Amino acid sequence: MPKLNENYQNLKESYLFSEIAHRVGAYTAAHPDKEVIRLGIGDVTLPLGSMAIRGLHSGVDAMADPGTFKGYGPEQGYLFLRNAISGYYARNGVCVDPEDIFISDGAKSDTGNISELFDADNIILIPDPVYPVYVDSNLMSGKTITYMSGNAENQFLPMPDRHIHADIIYLCSPNNPTGAVYNKSQLKEWVDYALENEAVILFDSAYEAFICDPGLPRSIYAVEGAKKCAVEFCSLSKTAGFTGTRCGYTVVPRELKFKCSDGRELSLHAMWNRRQSTKFNGTSYIIQKGAKAVFSPEGMAQCQENIRYYQENARLIADTLARKNIPFFGGIHSPYIWFECPDGMESWQFFDYLLGHAQIVGTPGAGFGQNGRCYFRLTAFGSHENTKKAMERFEALF
Numbered sequence: 386m387p388k389l390n391e392n393y394q395n396l397k398e399s400y401l402f403s404e405i406a407h408r409v410g411a412y413t414a415a416h417p418d419k420e421v422i423r424l425g426i427g428d429v430t431l432p433l434g435s436m437a438i439r440g441l442h443s444g445v446d447a448m449a450d451p452g453t454f455k456g457y458g459p460e461q462g463y464l465f466l467r468n469a470i471s472g473y474y475a476r477n478g479v480c481v482d483p484e485d486i487f488i489s490d491g492a493k494s495d496t497g498n499i500s501e502l503f504d505a506d507n508i509i510l511i512p513d514p515v516y517p518v519y520v521d522s523n524l525m526s527g528k529t530i531t532y533m534s535g536n537a538e539n540q541f542l543p544m545p546d547r548h549i550h551a552d553i554i555y556l557c558s559p560n561n562p563t564g565a566v567y568n569k570s571q572l573k574e575w576v577d578y579a580l581e582n583e584a585v586i587l588f589d590s591a592y593e594a595f596i597c598d599p600g601l602p603r604s605i606y607a608v609e610g611a612k613k614c615a616v617e618f619c620s621l622s623k624t625a626g627f628t629g630t631r632c633g634y635t636v637v638p639r640e641l642k643f644k645c646s647d648g649r650e651l652s653l654h655a656m657w658n659r660r661q662s663t664k665f666n667g668t669s670y671i672i673q674k675g676a677k678a679v680f681s682p683e684g685m686a687q688c689q690e691n692i693r694y695y696q697e698n699a700r701l702i703a704d705t706l707a708r709k710n711i712p713f714f715g716g717i718h719s720p721y722i723w724f725e726c727p728d729g730m731e732s733w734q735f736f737d738y739l740l741g742h743a744q745i746v747g748t749p750g751a752g753f754g755q756n757g758r759c760y761f762r763l764t765a766f767g768s769h770e771n772t773k774k775a776m777e778r779f780e781a782l783f
């Protein structure tokens with residue numbers, strides 16, 4: 386009989402989206418005449434831009450010709466894409482060597498898999514609330530997590546506590562679900578803290594393309610010294626609408642070296658390379674051709690156009706909340722708007738209230754951690770028409 390990894394029993398039931406579907410299903414069955422508007426989706430809705438489609442087609446065509454056919458590619462990704470991503474960083478004022486970039490099928494895999502490189506005996510800081518993958522992937526391998534409180538007082542941007550030592554720090558900026566973004570001096574505090582503690586920062590910047598203030602950092606490498614202490618995860622999912630197409634990238638700088646128990650230095654870059662070469666056979670050539678086209682000037686312009694569409698929805702939601710004097714976070718450099726549930730309601734209670742009284746579906750904050758218990762997330766990934774209609778209903782309700 387196999388002895389099972391019983392750490393899986395420490396995982397909380399992942400019932401957030403199934404419970405939402407269940408409650409919405411029950412509501413629509415009871416009220417078939419009511420039109421329900423979904424503003425809970427954490428997924429893009431606009432189709433890929435024509436440049437990405439053209440890139441994907443060129444990849445498919447290459448597969449049909451014996452002269453250009455591709456079998457297994459490099460596990461780290463094709464250099465043509467790693468170079469294109471390095472160029473994208475450079476246009477945002479950050480220098481990242483293509484050799485330090487690993488192409489993957491998305492940031493969820495990489496943020497989940499990275500914990501394999503670390504021993505269970507580490508002090509691991511994870512913000513609460515946050516994207517649940519960091520918590521669950523660490524629990525699966527029997528690790529202990531120390532939560533950092535994100536709350537209205539710190540604008541949902543936990544800062545380092547100099548009295549506490551940490552070894553591994555997860556940060557997500559712009560944050561899912563709160564939409565909060567660290568500024569450069571705040572990130573510098575984190576980098577300084579990590580360097581002092583010889584800690585590593587695992588920085589998820591999946592929403593960097595939503596940042597519209599050029600003064601805000603879109604990469605942790607905008608901070609000096611970060612290459613000695615930070616890994617960065619990025620994805621084309623929200624940038625280019627690749628949630629179903631699947632492509633991400635992770636930067637593991639060769640400067641990242643840590644002493645192991647026998648005193649020798651180990652390179653995280655070499656370890657990640659070994660991990661990926663052993664367990665991953667690379668992202669599809671076709672997808673990488675599509676991704677490369679995304680980083681062309683026209684490809685980027687098309688992505689920006691879609692992002693602007695979502696940002697307009699976010700503004701509509703934010704303006705409505707502001708008019709109703711409901712304090713909120715996010716909504717500017719992020720597709721997410723995060724606010725405290727009115728009248729002291731808990732998030733599932735407010736979910737039912739909003740569904741029952743305005744037929745709007747959002748996401749209860751409780752799904753993102755203890756600190757989300759009385760908060761709610763709306764997203765900008767709906768259509769203009771539906772977002773506008775939903776906000777008219779919201780306005781009438783409060």
Ligand SMILES: *Cc1c(COP(=O)(O)O)cnc(C)c1O
Pocket residue numbers: 490491492493494516557561589591619620621622623627628632633
């Ligand atoms: C959507 C999202 C990702 C991207 O995941 P993919 O696997 O690349 O689709 C990563 N991190 C956060 C916080 C996200 O919300």
